[in-house]
Amino acid sequence: MIRAGLVLAGLLLFGAVDAGEPGLVAEDPDHRQMLEVAKQLRCAVCQNQSVAESNSGLAEDMRAVITEKLAEGESEQAVLDYFVARYGGYILMKPESQGKNWLLWWSPLVVLLLVLGLGYRFLRGQRVVPPAPPGLSDAERAAVARARAGLEE
Amino acid sequence: MLRWVGVAIGGLLLLLVALGLGLQKDPKLIPSPLINQPLPELTGFDLDENRVKIGGLGLPRIINVWASWCVACRTEHPFLMEAVGGLSGQVELIGLNYKDKPEAARQWLDQLGDPYLWSLQDPNGRAGLELGVYGVPETFFVDRAGVIRHKQVGPLTANSLEQGLQMITKMEAAE
Amino acid sequence: MLMVPTVHWIEFGHFCAVLALLVAWAQGMAPILARLFRRPAWAGLSITGAYLCAILVSLGAASLVHAFVSDNFSVAYVAQNSNSMLPLLYKVSALWGGHEGSLYLWALVLCLYTALLAWRGRTAFPGHRPLVLAVQGWLVFGFLGLILFLSNPFERLLPVPLDGRDLNPLLQDPGMAIHPPMLYLGYVGFSVPFAFALAALISRWPSVEWIGHVRRWALIAWMFLTTGIVLGGWWAYYELGWGGYWAWDPVENASFMPWLTGTALVHSLAVQENRRLLHGWNLFLIITTFALSLLGTFLVRSGVLSSVHAFAVDPGRGGYILAFMAVVLCVSFGLLFLRGGHQSADERILALLSRESLFLGNNVLFVVACLTVFIGTLYPLFLDLTMEEKITVAAPYFNAVVIPLLLLAVTLMAVGPSVPWRKARPDRLLRKFRWPAVAAVIAGLLILALAWPAPLVAPIAVMLVVFGAWLIVSDLWADAGRRAQGKGEFRAVALVRVVLGKRRHYGGMLTHMGVLVAVIGLTAAGLFKxxxxxxxxxxxxxxxxxxxxxxxxxxxxxxxxxxxxxxxxxxxxxxxxxxxxxxxxxxxxxxxxxxxxxxxxxxxxxxxxxxxxxxxxxxxxxxxxxxxWIWIGVALMVAGVLLGLSDRGTRRKTRAAAA
The missing domain is CATH 2.40.128 (Lipocalin)
Known part of the structure; x- marks a missing residue:
């Protein structure tokens, strides 16, 4: 709903742009694409910040290189690969899912199954039916039969 | 139930050992994938505006990334001045003047002495990116064939210099 | 000689802290010595020790605050974290602006909790008071040792600098002034359940007598931890300038892990209290939660993981905390291993569809989420150790793996309160869920249509919120209606009285409502930014x-x-x-x-x-x-916990049980 509202309002405003409002600056689409790539790269000097977010000098340089390479027509993946070749897998915000990181990506599922298994074992252990009262001996059975016969008479 | 506690204790002890080992690691150190890769060819101008090129065949090289704004480089510099004499003839010491103003760099070298054969200007840090530089000073050890054999992040010391040179000879011998 | 009185103050504080170390040792030793020498009266020393320690450590803190306020730059810590031009508020909060001081805050909070525990224990658990306090005493001893030997905030500088290096500008912010105390009240708060658990294991203390206390303390700790974490996010949001509030940074994860197990804990403690189940599991969770608090402290201060928030790297401190953790873990899990058998459940889960088994599901999800965060946070270290390689595990990973788990947990949260203890009747549940489910589906489709193309998380989250909120509100409404009819009150009056009459239940529901409100905010801000x-x-x-x-x-x-x-x-x-x-x-x-x-x-x-x-x-x-909505939701969560804690009934019940 919000999104729709925003889109609608945005359209109205962009309509205003087309009408030629003076001095309205729009974002450069190339810039946006650059940020998309930069978001996937880690700023190596600033710890846990992407190149898109960081103000460090290194991030600025990297953004410039991304812009340049994209302008030369390189694909986003090629740009990412360029940095991986120089900084290693460390530079990617999202670790590659193949190769040695299989443990990282599969372990949540393994852990979930493991803990679920433990929980199931526990629940099953809980459902052990308490031992039934010992059965009647033959003598008792005969007594019951006699009593029943007596009642029916 | 008790068995699981036992497993948990075992796992935890393992974890503690791993964390203890982790204490000796520097989390900020990024291993370079360029080790044992050929040094990319970087061309440009040195501080005297001569055309120069890093990369390709030649003498074994030490490429030291430095800048006049870099505080740690100032502590490293006297060591370079002292060590360069012992290297001459066998190993070239080349500078990569990273994201610096040429005037500032020249002034620094005039003041403190110039240990480098020459220093490549890298005003916009592009050459640095090619080498995967993220913190100055960094030092690359390159063999005769132009292959990077070792990288030192942080100021060069007698130990790390020795280590780097050994890596050059060791890896060359191995191939 | 204007400097003289200042000098005396800080040295006095230092002296107090050293004395507190000795007192904490005595506090920890008292019951042991009492037993060894067969002088039961000696155990009481740990009570005196608890009060004395709190006073001494507070005096130490006061002397540090005094040093900050009076710009005493002869104190190295003050010189590093303050400046004469710093506003007064930040001079005070600079006390926890750096490593040494924030560790001191840890110890201070621990001592204050201990003193409060000593006070509450007078009537609530007099017999076991010395033992509980002794456990706390050992913790205080461990932390004061770290402070005094490896990160001493009282250390002096010569020559005295003219001015200080100033507090990190990012920390000059009201949010940052209260975030660490709240966070530590949370972290350290989990030491109280831990002390109860160890005391219970050592003395074979039957759990009926302490479970009520532990539940309350765990809730208090959980409330502070929640507040602390969210304040941290709030601060990051308007101070760091990247438009977000949570980055899955290792240090954030360090606080999130005990929160996850703590959340599991406050729920499974309720199961133990109501159904006499899961005794061993709860002890395990209590110990784990506190251990994760320690792990968090270790991760932040050792420099094992690089992080925006991490303090200066110092392997010595890291080694100490690690050794401390090893002792705590070995002792507590060892005790659980040896004595856990005495703390076993008296009842069984009777049906798969019952509130207790849903609680079990909640525990599974939170524990798995915690393990996942744990793996993601430490995996880079693991890879570095085994393969000499570095990778980044950040938001994309955690969002992908943790959010589904948390959505499942929200699902259980929505359903759980409607399911009765012991055994639920599926037909009744279906009847109850019919209309909320229809409303939820409509709301979900509406979102899907309006926000198309939106990630599936959006409609799912909205459905859960509508479903959960409907059930909470309709239950309350029906409850109030019954009361209004029975007593002839207006429904509005009945509503208030119902809520106040069942504070514990409706406190929980308010907290759940807060979660739902926060989920809306988190979803919208996360997806539609x-x-x-x-x-x-x-x-x-x-x-x-x-x-x-x-x-x-x-x-x-x-x-x-x-x-x-x-x-x-x-x-x-x-x-x-x-x-x-x-x-x-x-x-x-x-x-x-x-x-x-x-x-x-x-x-x-x-x-x-x-x-x-x-x-x-x-x-x-x-x-x-x-x-x-995120902040409002969290405020509701805190309000819910407070409402639940104000329940006199439980308090009386626990007191009666203890007596």
Whole structure:
């Protein structure tokens, strides 16, 4: 709903742009694409910040290189690969899912199954039916039969 | 139930050992994938505006990334001045003047002495990116064939210099 | 000689802290010695010790605050974290602005908790008071040892610097002034259940007698931890200027892990209290939660993981905390291993469809989420150790793996309270869930249609919220209706009385409601955030989301302790003016950004300013929808816990049980 509202309002405003409002600056689409790539790269000097977010000098340089390479027509993946070749897998915000990181990506599922298994074992252990009262001996059975016969008479 | 506690204790002890080992690691150190890769060819101008090129065949090289704004480089510099004499003839010491103003760099070298054969200007840090530089000073050890054999992040010391040179000879011998 | 009194104060504080170390040792030893020498009366020493320690450590803290306020730069810690021009509030909060001081805050909070526990124990658990306090005493001893030997905030400097290096500008912020105390009240608060658990294991204390106390203390700790974590996010949101509030940074994860197990704990403690189940599991969770608090402290302070928030790297401290953790873990899990058998459940789970088994599901999810965060946080270290390689595990990973688990947990949260203890009847549940489910599906489809193409998380989250909220509200309404009819009250009056009469239940429901509100905010802000970054000169306008902003240029600003460039942006049509700043603090020269935020219930308009080329300025603008709902939701959660804690009935019941 919000999104729709925003889109609608945005359209109205962009309509205003087309009408030629003076001095309205729009974002450069190339810039946006650059940020998309930069978001996937880690700023190596600033710890846990992407190149898109960081103000460090290194991030600025990297953004410039991304812009340049994209302008030369390189694909986003090629740009990412360029940095991986120089900084290693460390530079990617999202670790590659193949190769040695299989443990990282599969372990949540393994852990979930493991803990679920433990929980199931526990629940099953809980459902052990308490031992039934010992059965009647033959003598008792005969007594019951006699009593029943007596009642029916 | 008790068995699981036992497993948990075992796992935890393992974890503690791993964390203890982790204490000796520097989390900020990024291993370079360029080790044992050929040094990319970087061309440009040195501080005297001569055309120069890093990369390709030649003498074994030490490429030291430095800048006049870099505080740690100032502590490293006297060591370079002292060590360069012992290297001459066998190993070239080349500078990569990273994201610096040429005037500032020249002034620094005039003041403190110039240990480098020459220093490549890298005003916009592009050459640095090619080498995967993220913190100055960094030092690359390159063999005769132009292959990077070792990288030192942080100021060069007698130990790390020795280590780097050994890596050059060791890896060359191995191939 | 004006300096003389100042010097005395700080040395006095130092002396108090050293004395507190000795007292804490005595506090820990008292019951042991009492047993060894067969003098039961000696055990009482640990009570005196608890009070004395709190006083001594508080005096130490007071002397540090005094050093900060009086600009005593002969104290190294003050010189590093303060400056004569720093505003008074931040001079006080600078106490926990660096490693040494924040560790001291840890110890202080621990001592205050211990004293409070000693006080509450007079009537609530007099027989076991010395033992519980002794466990706390050992913890205090361990921490004071770390402080005094490896990170002493009382250390002096010679020669005395003329002025201090100033508090990190990012920490000069009211949010940062209260975030660490709240966080530590949470972290350290889990030491109380831990002390109970160890005391119970050592003395074979039957759990009926302490479970009520532990549940209350665990809730208090959980409440503070929640508040602390969220305050940290709130601070990051408006201080760090990247438009977000949670980055899955290792240090954030360090606080999130005990929160996850703590959340599991407060639920499974309720199972134990109501159904006499899961005794061993709860002990395990209590110990684990506290251990994770310690792990968090270790991760932040050892420098094993690099992080924005991490303090200076020091392997010595890391080694100490690690050794401390090893002792704590070995002792507590060892005790659980040897004595856990005495603390076993008296009852069984009777049916798969029952509240207790749903609680079990909740525990599974939270524990798995915690393990996942744990693996993700430590995996880079693991890879570094085994393969000498480094990778980054950040938001993309955690969002992908943790969010589904948490959504499942929210599902259980929505359903759980409607399911009765022991055994539920499926037909009744289905009847009860019919209408809320229909409403949820409609709401989900509506979102899907309106926000298309939206990630599936959006409709799922909305469905869960509608479903959960419907059940909570309709239950309350029906409850009030029954009371209104029975007693002839107005429904509004009955509503209030019902809530106040069943505070524990409705406190829990309020907390759940808060979670639902926060889920809405988190979903909207996470999925529908919009941003642009543009380069402007004065007089130009730009559009972000549905808003147009005009840049009216910048002004220079000079304050006592910093200079700033302040931009002015006028939001079209509302007259709202946003003033983002770029600040420069003279002592620590790195420029900081001060985001400008215009908040409404629907969205935050968020601006960050940075210098561009020539005359132009770079602006990054975000429209973050419904962010305020997150903070409101958390406020509701805290209110819910407080309401639940105010329940006199439980308090009386636990007292009766103890007696």
């Amino acid at each position: 919009q941003s642009v970054s543009v380069s402007l000169v004065a007089g130009q306008s730009f559009v972000v989301g549905s808003e147009e902003l005009r840049f009216d240029g910048v002004r220079l600003l000079k304050k006592d302790n910093y200079e700033a460039v302040r931009g002015e942006f006028v939001v079209a049509g509302g007259g709202v003016i946003l003033r983002p700043e770029q600040r420069r603090y003279p002592v620590q020269t790195a420029p900081t950004t001060e985001a400008a935020i215009d908040s409404t219930l629907l969205r935050d308009l968020y601006l960050v300013l940075s210098p561009g080329e020539d005359e132009s300025w770079n602006v990054r603008a975000y429209v973050n929808p419904l962010v305020q």
